[in-house]
Amino acid sequence: MCTKYVSADDAAIERFWQIRPGQSWPGRELFPRAQGPFIRRIAAGGPEARECVIGQWGLIPSFAKEAKLPYSTFNARFEELTDKASYRVPWLKGQRCIIPATSFDEPNWETGRNVWWRFTRKDGAPWGLAGLWNTWVDRATGEIHESYTMLTINADAHPLMRRMHKPDPKYGPDEQDKRSVVSIEQPDVDRWLHGKPEDVRPLVVPPAIELIDGTPVTQKRA
Numbered sequence: 001m002c003t004k005y006v007s008a009d010d011a012a013i014e015r016f017w018q019i020r021p022g023q024s025w026p027g028r029e030l031f032p033r034a035q036g037p038f039i040r041r042i043a044a045g046g047p048e049a050r051e052c053v054i055g056q057w058g059l060i061p062s063f064a065k066e067a068k069l070p071y072s073t074f075n076a077r078f079e080e081l082t083d084k085a086s087y088r089v090p091w092l093k094g095q096r097c098i099i100p101a102t103s104f105d106e107p108n109w110e111t112g113r114n115v116w117w118r119f120t121r122k123d124g125a126p127w128g129l130a131g132l133w134n135t136w137v138d139r140a141t142g143e144i145h146e147s148y149t150m151l152t153i154n155a156d157a158h159p160l161m162r163r164m165h166k167p168d169p170k171y172g173p174d175e176q177d178k179r180s181v182v183s184i185e186q187p188d189v190d191r192w193l194h195g196k197p198e199d200v201r202p203l204v205v206p207p208a209i210e211l212i213d214g215t216p217v218t219q220k221r222a
Contacts, residue, residue: 007036021052025054036057039052039099041193055145056145058147059073061182064136095133098130102161104118105117106164129150130181131150146206181206
């Protein structure tokens with residue numbers, strides 16, 4: 001589960017994904033329910049058309065009665081997308097997105113206490129994290145709310161990501177279901193945004209270990 005990340009700024013989004021957000025975006029540390037940028041396909045704009053919009057990190061499903069939800073939707077387990085009402089329709093409708101991030105943070109409990117680690121890419125590029133998006137309309141006011149969720153995948157076999165998160169004492173070391181974000185690499189962006197569900201499933205894996213630069217966060221963050 002990822003609960004904090006640093007979004008890429010508008011210059012990085014334009015440089016790496018050839019598109020600018022609909023508004024100036026400085027890039028900042030984000031937490032659930034904050035506003036952040038995400039990239040999605042434009043259905044009527046051709047096979048490679050995409051746009052970057054600003055929305056809430058925490059997907060608002062179409063059946064929601066109000067924008068503020070009593071439960072969390074900022075992370076979505078990939079293995080459960082078709083079983084969860086909040087994510088089933090966006091997944092089946094191909095509402096997949098890219099979440100631009102310069103880094104993401106995860107908690108490490110190997111010392112018996114929470115030590116935050118920050119993960120960047122060794123090549124200096126931003127991460128393109130996999131997500132789902134939805135557009136929700138307030139029926140009372142007509143106000144439009146854009147929102148997104150970040151996909152996670154089991155990382156029990158990953159040499160680094162399996163070390164993150166607090167172990168659950170109710171389960172053994174091989175039953176923890178450690179989670180990882182999913183990185184969509186540049187050659188796969190259009191496939192992820194425009195492909196069919198069966199075509200994009202192979203892309204949903206933890207980031208390759210050789211891409212990751214992960215270190216404990218020792219300095220006080222702003």
